[in-house]
Amino acid sequence: MTKTCSPHRLIISGLVLSYISLTVFLAITNDINAYKWKLNDDNNYWIVNGSILRQTSPKYRYNHRLPLISDGIARKNPLQLLLLSSSDSRKQRSTKKVKILIISRRNKLNSFAKGIATAIEANKLDYSITVGDNLPQYLLNRRHFKLIIFDSLKYYVNLSQRNKLAVTTYCKEQKRVGILVFANNESVHHTNIPILSSNQFLPDVASVRIKSPNPILRLTRDGGNVTHNLPNRPWTVFNNYTHMQPILYINSKNGQQYVGGLLDDGKDDNIKRVFFGNCIDFWLIRLLFLDAIAYLSNGVFQRQLSRWLQVDVDDVFVGKKGIRMTDEDVNAMLKGQEMIRKNVDNFKFMLGFSGHYFMKGLPTENRGDIALISNASKFWWFCHMWKHTKPHLFQTTELLIADMERSRNFATRSNLPIVPGYSVSPHHSGIYPAYEPLYNAWKRVWNITVTTTEEYHHLNPAHKRKGFIHKNIQVLPRQTCGLFTKTLHFKTYPGGIKRLNQSIFGGELFRTLTDNIICIFMTHMPNYANDRMAIYTFVHAIDFLKRWTNIKLSSAPPSELGQSYFRLYPDEKDPLWLNPCTDKRHKAIWPFVQGCKQLPSMIIVGPQKTGTTALSLYLSLHPKFKPNKASKRTFEEVQFFNDNNYRKGLKWYMEFFPPIESSLVEQSIRYFEKSATYYDRALIPKRMNALLPDVDVIIILSDPVKRAYSWYQHMKNHSHPAALNYSFYDVITNKKQDRLIKQLQDRCIRPGKYVIHLERWLDYYHPSHVIIVDGKQLIDDPIQVMADLQIKLKVNDILDYSMKLQFDQRKGYYCVKRERGRNKCLGRSKGRKYPPMDKDSEMYLRNFYRPYNIKLKEVLESRSLAIPTWLKEQT
Numbered sequence: 001m002t003k004t005c006s007p008h009r010l011i012i013s014g015l016v017l018s019y020i021s022l023t024v025f026l027a028i029t030n031d032i033n034a035y036k037w038k039l040n041d042d043n044n045y046w047i048v049n050g051s052i053l054r055q056t057s058p059k060y061r062y063n064h065r066l067p068l069i070s071d072g073i074a075r076k077n078p079l080q081l082l083l084l085s086s087s088d089s090r091k092q093r094s095t096k097k098v099k100i101l102i103i104s105r106r107n108k109l110n111s112f113a114k115g116i117a118t119a120i121e122a123n124k125l126d127y128s129i130t131v132g133d134n135l136p137q138y139l140l141n142r143r144h145f146k147l148i149i150f151d152s153l154k155y156y157v158n159l160s161q162r163n164k165l166a167v168t169t170y171c172k173e174q175k176r177v178g179i180l181v182f183a184n185n186e187s188v189h190h191t192n193i194p195i196l197s198s199n200q201f202l203p204d205v206a207s208v209r210i211k212s213p214n215p216i217l218r219l220t221r222d223g224g225n226v227t228h229n230l231p232n233r234p235w236t237v238f239n240n241y242t243h244m245q246p247i248l249y250i251n252s253k254n255g256q257q258y259v260g261g262l263l264d265d266g267k268d269d270n271i272k273r274v275f276f277g278n279c280i281d282f283w284l285i286r287l288l289f290l291d292a293i294a295y296l297s298n299g300v301f302q303r304q305l306s307r308w309l310q311v312d313v314d315d316v317f318v319g320k321k322g323i324r325m326t327d328e329d330v331n332a333m334l335k336g337q338e339m340i341r342k343n344v345d346n347f348k349f350m351l352g353f354s355g356h357y358f359m360k361g362l363p364t365e366n367r368g369d370i371a372l373i374s375n376a377s378k379f380w381w382f383c384h385m386w387k388h389t390k391p392h393l394f395q396t397t398e399l400l401i402a403d404m405e406r407s408r409n410f411a412t413r414s415n416l417p418i419v420p421g422y423s424v425s426p427h428h429s430g431i432y433p434a435y436e437p438l439y440n441a442w443k444r445v446w447n448i449t450v451t452t453t454e455e456y457h458h459l460n461p462a463h464k465r466k467g468f469i470h471k472n473i474q475v476l477p478r479q480t481c482g483l484f485t486k487t488l489h490f491k492t493y494p495g496g497i498k499r500l501n502q503s504i505f506g507g508e509l510f511r512t513l514t515d516n517i518i519c520i521f522m523t524h525m526p527n528y529a530n531d532r533m534a535i536y537t538f539v540h541a542i543d544f545l546k547r548w549t550n551i552k553l554s555s556a557p558p559s560e561l562g563q564s565y566f567r568l569y570p571d572e573k574d575p576l577w578l579n580p581c582t583d584k585r586h587k588a589i590w591p592f593v594q595g596c597k598q599l600p601s602m603i604i605v606g607p608q609k610t611g612t613t614a615l616s617l618y619l620s621l622h623p624k625f626k627p628n629k630a631s632k633r634t635f636e637e638v639q640f641f642n643d644n645n646y647r648k649g650l651k652w653y654m655e656f657f658p659p660i661e662s663s664l665v666e667q668s669i670r671y672f673e674k675s676a677t678y679y680d681r682a683l684i685p686k687r688m689n690a691l692l693p694d695v696d697v698i699i700i701l702s703d704p705v706k707r708a709y710s711w712y713q714h715m716k717n718h719s720h721p722a723a724l725n726y727s728f729y730d731v732i733t734n735k736k737q738d739r740l741i742k743q744l745q746d747r748c749i750r751p752g753k754y755v756i757h758l759e760r761w762l763d764y765y766h767p768s769h770v771i772i773v774d775g776k777q778l779i780d781d782p783i784q785v786m787a788d789l790q791i792k793l794k795v796n797d798i799l800d801y802s803m804k805l806q807f808d809q810r811k812g813y814y815c816v817k818r819e820r821g822r823n824k825c826l827g828r829s830k831g832r833k834y835p836p837m838d839k840d841s842e843m844y845l846r847n848f849y850r851p852y853n854i855k856l857k858e859v860l861e862s863r864s865l866a867i868p869t870w871l872k873e874q875t
């Protein structure tokens, strides 16, 4: 959990004044004004609701009757009910395939368009982005956009007739697709949209105010005049409009009022539009943006108003003497908690403890430890490591378990009300990248079902953090509130208190609270001691949120949050294993770094029955190529990226590629594996690319008709009941719903729809990493295939395979030459003898595959990939 921020020393008095004035200026509730924050080290007393609170040391007492947090809380909590019944959650699910289209004036990567994209992503919605040169062509056949955003007002009003027609036709035909337009420091004097004109209004802005009520307001609430954190860019104001209504007013310093946001409710042409006169980096526009996208998409992109808040206070006993909590700090924390509870139903701080450090501070701080235990029932508690040791550093799982058991004994002795099933790990160690012993020990000692991390997929960017489930433990994304273990005093806050206030009052923290339905923050004990910055931060952030939004905040036990999170985002359940060696932070919390440098650099992905075993054998004859270690557990193939093995985690895969002796490393030996089922499984290109983005993907394409028949024969040989009882023709043409026949039919036919699967691979791999091998040529002339393949694999020492392979009359295939005796051929299950395919089946399948093959040739051609001879002949 420890993160360091190097604090800057600033002059405290000015800061104090500025932050007090800001607080007062924002007219935050009486409670907050009454609460006295500790502003410097000398001023360490507290005023709550007007009176100084200095509680005498509470007696250290054990309360044996303190219960575990019971299901009762969960039952009372509205979360589950709401998520089950909410139309918002249904919409969340249904937005999976629908998207927002951003049409950008300049290029896709300009920072303004990126800002819009980030806001969309942070709200877990999908988008596409185009530069919009040829909109009719772009919009053709793309029916999934429910909203169009222009990042430039000027570009929008000056669209060519052709592009404009394409956009308006699309909006009308796709039924009620709205348009959102941002002015980005631009004025529009002569516009070909008669109802709108604007001129430039330079930055003399005193305040901004929402027009309330107005039809788009839902999440946003009119909080009054905004005078802080105003945008640096000049406003575009709209000065001549008809049939539209203002939604945002700008007040200049000389007292004039202008319109900075407009709504066209679509009465004229059935297309709703919203215009913003400034950019999304102004917090109020970003907030209104969320309402605008909901309004303009007729609710498709509307998100629920409920949010769930969890604030973890990690390491409550861990900390150097002098920065730990005193009993007064504990009282202040309880008071702060009371304030938060007024706005957040069921809220309690969630305290994480490492028992070893209990009572190891200064005398006043030890009284703080006692106060925490005495008030244990007023908080939620979660277990942590006994000495705060990173789990991946334990030598054995037994030692890890023993450490956790010590923690559990401490909790039992101290009667801590442990929240069921929740824990976190020091420095995120073992959660991601997943360290299996941690998952196993957690299950065994604490029956953990939920944890959190900031590290999945990476720490940054924060808005892309996701959740996943591993070994039945739900891992939820955790957010940052801007406070770290070493953030102790306002005066040394990095960037000064101004920076913290910016984050609270509309900035990063405010965005995090508005964007995330479930917000889990990690703070640390010293944030509640010293200047008590955490209380300041959360009380103000929540108050500001209440003032400017209609969001309803509640808290619920983590087990509830876990279930709800994956109900909202079922797509996130499956983890994605990335290479820990490519992220400095991950590398530091992963004990097997040697292994992650040692993964395959080429993979034969299939499809099945195209000659994958033969190709794998040929590759292994090359002195530079090494196949994965054989394993009895997996027979011939590793199949890591398929569901069952993938769930075993990365370490499991790495064991197939043991470290190569150093002499061989110098010769740059390359590992490879072949798993023929990879080719046609939907999730595999994504999973493989996440772990092995630079791997060479080798795909063998043979005539799909013959491939289908080969599979049928294979299954017959394995006594599949449908293959034994039905002819090939019956199986491939069967329309009945018999499960076994359907299953066999599917495996005969589906992999051969090559183009469908290939396009998925090409979504994740550049064609320069995709190598197509002609399956027929692999049978007829493997020596030439291997010569070409070595060139594609950029091998320096080309092996002449005529030295290694020769045709074997008995087998009817090429086999490996041996110095003495018979050739080494593949086993009986490869190159089987079976009767030729019947004509009806062949004709049926030829017709069936024709359109797929035509498309396959087009795709291969368009990516300059090799076209197999059999495909050229058939199309």
Ligand SMILES: Nc1ncnc2c1ncn2[C@@H]1O[C@H](COP(=O)(O)OS(=O)(=O)O)[C@@H](OP(=O)(O)O)[C@H]1O
Pocket: 607, 608, 609, 610, 611, 612, 613, 614, 676, 710, 711, 713, 778, 779, 813, 814, 815, 826, 829, 830, 831, 832
């Ligand atoms: N040298 C050599 N020896 C034997 N067989 C060869 C060889 N080269 C290619 N083939 C063709 O490979 C087919 C088996 O394909 P796979 O190895 O990909 O099958 S599997 O998916 O791994 O089960 C196999 O299919 P069947 O003829 O149906 O057995 C062969 O057509």
